[in-house]
Amino acid sequence: MSESSYRNLMPVYPLIAQQIFDDYQVINGKCIDIGTGSGYLGIELAKITSLEMYFLDFDSDALHRARKNVVENELSNVVHFVEADVTSLPFADNFADLVISRGSLWFWQDQVKGLQEINRILKPGGIAFVGGGLGRYTPHTMRKRLKGRRREELEKKGHKGFLKGVELEELVRKTGIANCCLLSDAENEPGHWIEITKAKES
Numbered sequence: 001m002s003e004s005s006y007r008n009l010m011p012v013y014p015l016i017a018q019q020i021f022d023d024y025q026v027i028n029g030k031c032i033d034i035g036t037g038s039g040y041l042g043i044e045l046a047k048i049t050s051l052e053m054y055f056l057d058f059d060s061d062a063l064h065r066a067r068k069n070v071v072e073n074e075l076s077n078v079v080h081f082v083e084a085d086v087t088s089l090p091f092a093d094n095f096a097d098l099v100i101s102r103g104s105l106w107f108w109q110d111q112v113k114g115l116q117e118i119n120r121i122l123k124p125g126g127i128a129f130v131g132g133g134l135g136r137y138t139p140h141t142m143r144k145r146l147k148g149r150r151r152e153e154l155e156k157k158g159h160k161g162f163l164k165g166v167e168l169e170e171l172v173r174k175t176g177i178a179n180c181c182l183l184s185d186a187e188n189e190p191g192h193w194i195e196i197t198k199a200k201e202s
């Protein structure tokens with residue numbers, strides 16, 4: 001993503017972080033931000049929690065930017081930077097309390113395997129919030145402006161758009177993961193986030 005796209009999106013990251021905080025109340029333990037890019041969502045969530053943060057991306061330049069931004073934000077959380085592909089996560093089973101991933105799923109070569117890997121490394125009772133969008137707390141006016149810009153950018157690049165609604169449901173079905181649901185940012189929009197709540201062992 002270009003630096004100008006990041007600049008436009010900057011107000012959205014704290015809002016999505018607050019939504020994740022409010023919805024899941026996971027404030028301690030291990031959190032992995034997958035496809036972290038410049039690290040902004042993970043950084044905003046770290047600021048309002050005591051989570052131990054893992055910033056993960058398969059692109060070393062992205063991780064370099066994430067590291068720089070983490071340092072500039074003077075986080076007091078324990079932080080790690082992990083270069084890895086989502087389809088082969090270097091973590092043990094049942095490792096993470098929370099997995100977040102915004103705007104990355106659409107670029108994964110094997111989305112089914114990526115989601116299965118996320119489910120594997122989640123602790124029983126852990127949550128994953130994976131997908132894309134601007135979050136529920138982004139005001140309507142800002143949403144309209146940003147979505148228009150993004151659509152233009154993608155059309156210029158010949159991008160066909162993101163999986164949502166029925167297509168995303170089909171993807172989730174192929175993963176075979178139980179306790180999954182789709183979430184959307186607004187009432188009239190199809191779901192474009194996947195929430196996984198890993199079942200607790202009985």
Ligand SMILES: C[S@@+](CC[C@H](N)C(=O)[O-])C[C@H]1O[C@@H](n2cnc3c(N)ncnc32)[C@H](O)[C@@H]1O
Nearest residue numbers: 035036037057058059062085086102103104107
């Ligand atoms: C559009 S950026 C989104 C960055 C950030 N999450 C955000 O919302 O600002 C997508 C990121 O996903 C990463 N990515 C794409 N495919 C990946 C994969 N298979 N494994 C890990 N990271 C991946 C890219 O390198 C890029 O940094």
